[in-house]
Amino acid sequence: xxxxxxxxxxxxxxxxxxxxxxxxxxxxxxxxxxxxxxxxxxxxxxxxxxxxxxxxxxxxxxxxxxxxxxxxxxxxxxxxxxxxxxxxxxxxxxxxxxxxxxxxxxxxxxxxxxxxxxxxxxxxxxxxxxxxxxxxxxxxxxxxxxxxxxxxxxxxxxxxxxxxxxxxxxxxxxxxxxxxxxxxxxxxxxxxxxx
Numbered sequence: 001x002x003x004x005x006x007x008x009x010x011x012x013x014x015x016x017x018x019x020x021x022x023x024x025x026x027x028x029x030x031x032x033x034x035x036x037x038x039x040x041x042x043x044x045x046x047x048x049x050x051x052x053x054x055x056x057x058x059x060x061x062x063x064x065x066x067x068x069x070x071x072x073x074x075x076x077x078x079x080x081x082x083x084x085x086x087x088x089x090x091x092x093x094x095x096x097x098x099x100x101x102x103x104x105x106x107x108x109x110x111x112x113x114x115x116x117x118x119x120x121x122x123x124x125x126x127x128x129x130x131x132x133x134x135x136x137x138x139x140x141x142x143x144x145x146x147x148x149x150x151x152x153x154x155x156x157x158x159x160x161x162x163x164x165x166x167x168x169x170x171x172x173x174x175x176x177x178x179x180x181x182x183x184x185x186x187x188x189x190x191x192x193x194x195x
Contacts, residue, residue, distance in 0.1 A: 075162060
């Protein structure tokens, strides 16, 4: 099992010796997931934090009237989890589904706590990850509140070009807070302008 992408990710946050990097990734276990397979579903406690080695995932919630709201996409070198369920070990409220055949490296909450307790450096890694995640969500919220639909799409294209061809249009529209039809009109208008 190749854990080098996770080692590289962690070492981009905090300098680690080779032995420290090996110790950090040791508890992570590989999991292969088929396209359309769920790794988290509402009502079941999310037992793992997962690092994407290969593939793509979508995290979403469903309202009582059946409307889906996409909260997150994750591709290679991204983390995916229902973090509220994972951290507090309560039943999940999100669906997380594989958009492609995928491979994850996952760790349990107990293993993560043991890692953090074993090394201040490892605790720092998780703290930086949490800070970066919070800052990302803050930026996303501000963009959603202060930009119109077209500007939100342009921002997504600019910042996440690797996602655009890998996520279904309905999921991207949901993530951006618009209908699939409206996103299609924006894309068609962009295509006409570029040609």
